[in-house]
Amino acid sequence: xxxxxxxxxxxxxxxxxxxxxxxxxxxxxxxxxxxxxxxxxxxxxxxxxxxxxxxxxxxxxxxxxxxxxxxxxxxxxxxxxxxxxxxxxxxxxxxxxxxxxxxxxxxxxxxxxxxxxxxxxxxxxxxxxxxxxxxxxxxxxxxxxxxxxxxxxxxxxxxxxxxxxxxxxxxxxxxxxxxxxxxxxxxxxxxxxxxxxxxxxxxxxxxxxxxxxxxxxxxxxxxxxxxxxxxxxxxxxxxxxxxxxxxxxxxxxxxxxxxxxxxxxxxxxxxxxxxxxxxxxxxxxxxxxxxxxxxxxxxxxxxxxxxxxxxxxxxxxxxxxxxxxxxxxxxxxxxxxxxxxxxxxxxxxxxxxxxxxxxxxxxxxxxxxxx
Amino acid sequence: xxxxxxxxxxxxxxxxxxxxxxxxxxxxxxxxxxxxxxxxxxxxxxxxxxxxxxxxxxxxxxxxxxxxxxxxxxxxxxxxxxxxxxxxxxxxxxxxxxxxxxxxxxxxxxxxxxxxxxxxxxxxxxxxxxxxxxxxxxxxxxxxxxxxxxxxxxxxxxxxxxxxxxxxxxxxxxxxxxxxxxxxxxxxxxxxxxxxxxxxxxxxxxxxxxxxxxxxxxxxxxxxxxxxxxxxxxxxxxxxxxxxxxxxxxxxxxxxxxxxxxxxxxxxxxxxxxxxxxxxxxxxxxxxxxxxxxxxxxxxxxxxxxxxxxxxxxxxxxxxxxxxxxxxxxxxxxxxxxxxxxxxxxxxxxxxxxxxxxxxxxxxxxxxxxxxxxxxxxxxxxxxxxxxxxxxxxxxxxxxxxxxxxxxxxxxxxxxxxxxxxxxxxxxxxxxxxxxxxx
Numbered sequence: 001x002x003x004x005x006x007x008x009x010x011x012x013x014x015x016x017x018x019x020x021x022x023x024x025x026x027x028x029x030x031x032x033x034x035x036x037x038x039x040x041x042x043x044x045x046x047x048x049x050x051x052x053x054x055x056x057x058x059x060x061x062x063x064x065x066x067x068x069x070x071x072x073x074x075x076x077x078x079x080x081x082x083x084x085x086x087x088x089x090x091x092x093x094x095x096x097x098x099x100x101x102x103x104x105x106x107x108x109x110x111x112x113x114x115x116x117x118x119x120x121x122x123x124x125x126x127x128x129x130x131x132x133x134x135x136x137x138x139x140x141x142x143x144x145x146x147x148x149x150x151x152x153x154x155x156x157x158x159x160x161x162x163x164x165x166x167x168x169x170x171x172x173x174x175x176x177x178x179x180x181x182x183x184x185x186x187x188x189x190x191x192x193x194x195x196x197x198x199x200x201x202x203x204x205x206x207x208x209x210x211x212x213x214x215x216x217x218x219x220x221x222x223x224x225x226x227x228x229x230x231x232x233x234x235x236x237x238x239x240x241x242x243x244x245x246x247x248x249x250x251x252x253x254x255x256x257x258x259x260x261x262x263x264x265x266x267x268x269x270x271x272x273x274x275x276x277x278x279x280x281x282x283x284x285x286x287x288x289x290x291x292x293x294x295x296x297x298x299x300x301x302x303x304x305x306x307x308x309x310x311x312x313x314x315x316x317x318x319x320x321x322x323x324x325x326x327x328x329x330x331x332x333x334x335x336x337x338x339x340x341x342x343x344x345x346x347x348x349x350x351x352x353x354x355x356x357x358x359x360x361x362x363x364x365x366x367x368x369x370x371x
Numbered sequence: 372x373x374x375x376x377x378x379x380x381x382x383x384x385x386x387x388x389x390x391x392x393x394x395x396x397x398x399x400x401x402x403x404x405x406x407x408x409x410x411x412x413x414x415x416x417x418x419x420x421x422x423x424x425x426x427x428x429x430x431x432x433x434x435x436x437x438x439x440x441x442x443x444x445x446x447x448x449x450x451x452x453x454x455x456x457x458x459x460x461x462x463x464x465x466x467x468x469x470x471x472x473x474x475x476x477x478x479x480x481x482x483x484x485x486x487x488x489x490x491x492x493x494x495x496x497x498x499x500x501x502x503x504x505x506x507x508x509x510x511x512x513x514x515x516x517x518x519x520x521x522x523x524x525x526x527x528x529x530x531x532x533x534x535x536x537x538x539x540x541x542x543x544x545x546x547x548x549x550x551x552x553x554x555x556x557x558x559x560x561x562x563x564x565x566x567x568x569x570x571x572x573x574x575x576x577x578x579x580x581x582x583x584x585x586x587x588x589x590x591x592x593x594x595x596x597x598x599x600x601x602x603x604x605x606x607x608x609x610x611x612x613x614x615x616x617x618x619x620x621x622x623x624x625x626x627x628x629x630x631x632x633x634x635x636x637x638x639x640x641x642x643x644x645x646x647x648x649x650x651x652x653x654x655x656x657x658x659x660x661x662x663x664x665x666x667x668x669x670x671x672x673x674x675x676x677x678x679x680x681x682x683x684x685x686x687x688x689x690x691x692x693x694x695x696x697x698x699x700x701x702x703x704x705x706x707x708x709x710x711x712x713x714x715x716x717x718x719x720x721x722x723x724x725x726x727x728x729x730x731x732x733x734x735x736x737x738x739x740x741x742x743x744x745x746x747x748x749x750x751x752x753x754x755x756x757x758x759x760x761x762x763x764x765x766x767x768x769x770x771x772x773x774x775x776x777x778x779x780x781x782x783x784x785x786x787x788x789x790x791x792x793x794x795x796x797x798x799x800x801x802x803x804x805x806x807x808x809x810x
Contacts, residue, residue: 322677326704342629
């Protein structure tokens with residue numbers, strides 16, 4: 001009998017899913033295209049680098065430790081997180097970046113026929129993980145650049161297991177304040193897990209900004225995600241974590257991979273926590289300066305800006321964003337196109353130290369023919 | 372026989388005596404799946420001729436699988452098989468001319484394949500793996516071609532909203548209305564059958580978006596192929612009003628892009644940009660002049676946009692197309708490593724095979740190489756001449772530059788009167804080079 005392609009053995013929801021294609025490594029890219037330099041302004045990285053104590057740990061890491069398995073459940077790091085947030089370390093789970101903990105939560109709470117609810121114009125991984133796992137991702141429109149609580153509530157039904165809220169939202173920078181968040185959680189009333197993805201929490205310096213770590217004590221269905229990839233500039237080491245109530249975390253622990261966080265990452269994250277006050281202040285100052293530059297640049301070029309909190313800003317450009325990104329790339333500047341975020345005609349640029357922002361500005365003027 | 376959720380599958384030993392069983396199965400299944408008698412017979416004829424040809428060739432390694440599947444607009448027959456070699460050259464559209472010669476030589480095998488190719492609405496050949504083939508034969512149902520309905524008199528009332536899940540009657544109405552607001556040359560040729568468009572959308576084979584005003588009246592329409600690998604091809608935006616055309620067009624294009632975003636689609640493309648297309652959000656790939664069925668000449672502009680960053684890629688080329696490609700890549704700001712095809716000394720089959728898709732409204736035919744062969748240049752010219760004689764005066768070949776053998780065909784095609792006219796970024800496994808026959 002004629003054998004059918006092996007790919008047909010995979011479930012339909014896997015076959016129809018697109019595998020994410022990461023960009024090539026910088027050195028390959030530079031060599032392939034003969035570019036003299038590459039400014040990475042597409043991934044919301046913190047270009048100040050990690051806090052000094054973390055940088056020291058990375059520099060001094062003994063090569064021999066590479067031969068040993070790390071702590072399988074990030075014991076020391078969880079102890080430090082527990083101390084920092086005055087919670088039992090058992091309420092923390094650490095993953096290989098936030099993407100891993102997203103998958104852990106979905107696997108823990110969703111079964112056949114269940115759904116998740118989130119926004120249409122937000123971090124894509126909630127939607128991706130749900131879909132390639134065979135669960136429906138219900139997407140709601142944003143309102144004024146932030147999640148719309150009414151739309152989320154309307155999209156929920158008895159099969160909704162998780163609501164993902166990215167606060168502040170990537171890529172728009174819009175956010176919920178404490179009142180909005182409290183009101184939303186009260187109306188969800190424990191019917192579903194509410195994930196507060198606070199990847200950019202440390203960038204926000206507003207007194208009315210909600211802290212999920214406090215909210216979960218009043219709303220036990222809240223799970224908080226945070227990461228060392230953004231403010232702490234350890235993106236290359238991939239460390240994200242979640243925290244929730246004992247009951248919730250105990251369920252997630254069952255689907256969470258152990259030994260997935262490498263030893264160097266654990267050590268660097270531990271050090272970063274011990275020495276972050278100055279780093280956070282310096283990063284916030286750098287972001288504020290870069291944000292002011294982007295607004296001035298946008299004013300000069302007649303471009304609309306969409307931003308808020310976080311180390312990024314969106315610009316509405318008068319040409320296809322994907323074309324503009326290629327024009328910038330040929331000048332060695334990488335930005336994120338927003339068509340994939342369902343914002344066609346917009347780009348997102350990371351807010352970085354001024355020399356990088358000025359190089360971006362020069363490249364943008366040239367790409368738009370306004371040099 | 373296996374019952375599928377949506378069709379039937381029959382595994383046949385590779386022996387000619389089972390041909391009758393296959394035909395009987397195809398006939399019964401096609402009628403059960405809703406195809407009328409006349410169209411069922413056409414599909415059965417195609418199955419009989421193709422399968423008979425394959426069995427007589429004696430190169431099949433294993434059993435053949437025949438699958439009959441319901442499709443939104445009709446029925447599809449699939450033949451999955453493994454073969455050492457494959458000679459389906461008789462299915463080339465030009466085989467009609469050759470068939471006369473073959474008939475004189477009493478080679479009726481190829482005549483049968485010709486009948487198969489021309490009795491179905493579409494045939495396609497795919498290679499899911501080395502030595503494995505899937506042949507697809509598609510037959511549409513009969514659809515009426517109603518006259519355009521009365522033009523709406525009330526202008527759209529804001530606010531406008533985009534919907535990607537239009538109600539079927541509303542969609543049919545909008546498709547029919549497009550002829551009231553757009554010249555015929557801007558419409559896709561299948562838009563004269565609104566019922567088929569609605570069926571295709573309902574069946575997931577085509578996607579549609581409507582712009583609706585505050586009272587739910589459709590004031591715009593855009594149609595696109597379902598997201599998948601490569602690019603989505605779209606038609607429109609069609610504006611069904613005389614007012615607020617730019618706003619409606621932008622709403623429709625943004626709505627379509629949002630629907631396609633986060634799929635595996637790398638780009639969107641329209642072969643015939645309408646006057647209302649928001650040019651700022653698309654890149655012009657160039658214009659091609661067509662000689663239309665009524666003898667007039669008209670230039671059509673092809674437009675494209677990527678759906679994500681393009682971090683560069685490697686493509687194949689032959690020396691003859693290098694200058695064209697380099698100029699196109701520079702114009703579109705695309706980073707590409709051009710690798711040159713060099714003869715590797717491997718065995719190339721004697722006879723090539725081209726898939727042919729004809730779009731009558733533009734007197735256009737697109738040839739796609741399915742199988743390499745030493746006769747590719749002559750074969751393509753035969754296609755062009757044959758099509759030209761039938762009034763199809765705009766003949767193109769699409770070459771996928773991810774495939775060295777296809778890129779290498781450009782050399783012989785150019786020696787036989789074809790010239791590169793467009794580059795479609797990401798339209799195949801990689802970029803697609805379009806050559807036009809210019810006798």
